[in-house]
Amino acid sequence: xxxxxxxxxxxxxxxxxxxxxxxxxAFKFVKRFFQxxxxxxxxxxxxxxxxxxxxxxxxxxISLTGFIVGVVFTNQSRPSxxxxxxxxxxxxxxxxAVVRAMGPLVTALIAAGKVGSSxxxxxxxxxxxxxxxxMEVSATNPFKFLVVTRVLASTFMIPILVLYTDxxxxxxxxxxxxxxxxxxxxxxxxxVFDAISFLDVTSSMVKSLFFGFTIGIVGCYKGYNSTKGTExxxxxxxxxxxxxxxxxxxxxxxxxxVTNFFRQL
Amino acid sequence: MVETVVKVRNLVKSFGELDVLKGVDLDLYKGENLVVLGxxxxxxxxxxxxxxxxxxxxxxxxxxxxxxxxxxxQRELNELRLKIGxxxxxxxxYDSMTVRENLEFPLVRxxxxxSKADKDKLVEDVLDSVGLLGTINQMPSELSGGQRKxxxxxxxxxxxxxxxxxxxxxxxxxPITCMDINNLINQxxxxxxxxxxxxxxxxxxxxxxxxxxxxxxxxxxxxxxKFEEVFEHAQDGRVKSFYDYNFIKQ
Numbered sequence: 001x002x003x004x005x006x007x008x009x010x011x012x013x014x015x016x017x018x019x020x021x022x023x024x025x026a027f028k029f030v031k032r033f034f035q036x037x038x039x040x041x042x043x044x045x046x047x048x049x050x051x052x053x054x055x056x057x058x059x060x061x062i063s064l065t066g067f068i069v070g071v072v073f074t075n076q077s078r079p080s081x082x083x084x085x086x087x088x089x090x091x092x093x094x095x096x097a098v099v100r101a102m103g104p105l106v107t108a109l110i111a112a113g114k115v116g117s118s119x120x121x122x123x124x125x126x127x128x129x130x131x132x133x134x135m136e137v138s139a140t141n142p143f144k145f146l147v148v149t150r151v152l153a154s155t156f157m158i159p160i161l162v163l164y165t166d167x168x169x170x171x172x173x174x175x176x177x178x179x180x181x182x183x184x185x186x187x188x189x190x191x192v193f194d195a196i197s198f199l200d201v202t203s204s205m206v207k208s209l210f211f212g213f214t215i216g217i218v219g220c221y222k223g224y225n226s227t228k229g230t231e232x233x234x235x236x237x238x239x240x241x242x243x244x245x246x247x248x249x250x251x252x253x254x255x256x257x258v259t260n261f262f263r264q265l
Numbered sequence: 266m267v268e269t270v271v272k273v274r275n276l277v278k279s280f281g282e283l284d285v286l287k288g289v290d291l292d293l294y295k296g297e298n299l300v301v302l303g304x305x306x307x308x309x310x311x312x313x314x315x316x317x318x319x320x321x322x323x324x325x326x327x328x329x330x331x332x333x334x335x336x337x338x339q340r341e342l343n344e345l346r347l348k349i350g351x352x353x354x355x356x357x358x359y360d361s362m363t364v365r366e367n368l369e370f371p372l373v374r375x376x377x378x379x380s381k382a383d384k385d386k387l388v389e390d391v392l393d394s395v396g397l398l399g400t401i402n403q404m405p406s407e408l409s410g411g412q413r414k415x416x417x418x419x420x421x422x423x424x425x426x427x428x429x430x431x432x433x434x435x436x437x438x439x440p441i442t443c444m445d446i447n448n449l450i451n452q453x454x455x456x457x458x459x460x461x462x463x464x465x466x467x468x469x470x471x472x473x474x475x476x477x478x479x480x481x482x483x484x485x486x487x488x489x490x491k492f493e494e495v496f497e498h499a500q501d502g503r504v505k506s507f508y509d510y511n512f513i514k515q
Binding site: 041122125126129130131133134135136137138139140 | 314317319343344346347349351353354355357358359360361370371374375420421424
């Protein structure tokens, strides 16, 4: 019966089982990536094609978002600093915020939405239309061709996109500062570079590598394990985005703790 | 004595509680076209997927070209797969690649030291064999269902396989295109000297392409033999109804 307590226990038990089975399968998928990435054949052409897809095709969206983030953040920060007569600190404040957190986070979230979903949907549709099986029967390792290449490309390209987003966001901030405080470009960037440290840039790049890896591997995992036809493809794309975004926030939190540890040394 | 290229013994395969194959025995002889018939979900595709190692059986033995598929290492399995062409039901062309790139895909990964001229020649030859040389730079999305099937077959032929496995080659096609595909299967068999298994529930396809029939009924082969033996004098009601329903359409 539906209301039977033993039935509820069974349902909860099944859900717990499903969670741990999923966790095991994800772990095996990541393990397989690290086992296969080192050994030939290396699909250089496909990695470059994926770098182009992920990097170049994301530029318009990243440019627009980065610039707007710079402008809005500067505008929102001004009143607080103005209360203390410290608007001259705006470039320093913005540079720290953009380089340490906003640049990597905004880039990763946009890439999770754009790149993660497209990887999930592409591999998912290849799975349900037997294209992955077709690769396998032609003696090609589909994991290497589809998964390794995409994960490598997203791991390499996200840090580059983060650097670009940082630059564009700072340009947005400069535009705002220039028209309100009449600060020149050179003065603005001198203050920007004075405020940020080597640790800021390094930690930002390291966490971007993790963000990129997460976006790639989650998209591939969801696509590679999609089932139930076209409905499954939609679900794969959707859950790739949700899961990648969730993991990116967790990673951001962890990286904050690790960076703070190094800052205190 | 005719060489046996595929030998299946007591093959059992289940998916959860669903028993699909319940002890299948099959011999495929060199040079013949064997048609495997059966209703949807009867395990026809499962049978050929086990032969290329895409699925693994629960019990029984599948020997292809003398090798037990289940026990092969990945490298040995890949070597065997190069000798088998698999034409998928939905063609399985790579959407993001042109026809040329689709055909080159298995070639560049499995044939070493191939010059560009050799590669181009092989691609053009095989496209010519399926009568679609003009589509070389088109994307799969620009092709009709019949053209996609032909390109799918061409992609498997490029590695010159000894065995061809056709999974529902005429499914979803109009009768005229079906006939073209049936003729193509026969031409491939003649030109490339292949041995084939054709999975279908289309009796016209079976009659035109098959030397021998095998009908899967409830997880085992219920009838085997030439078309006339199996269908025209069928005693088993399930085989008879299969025949009747197919030809009512005509």
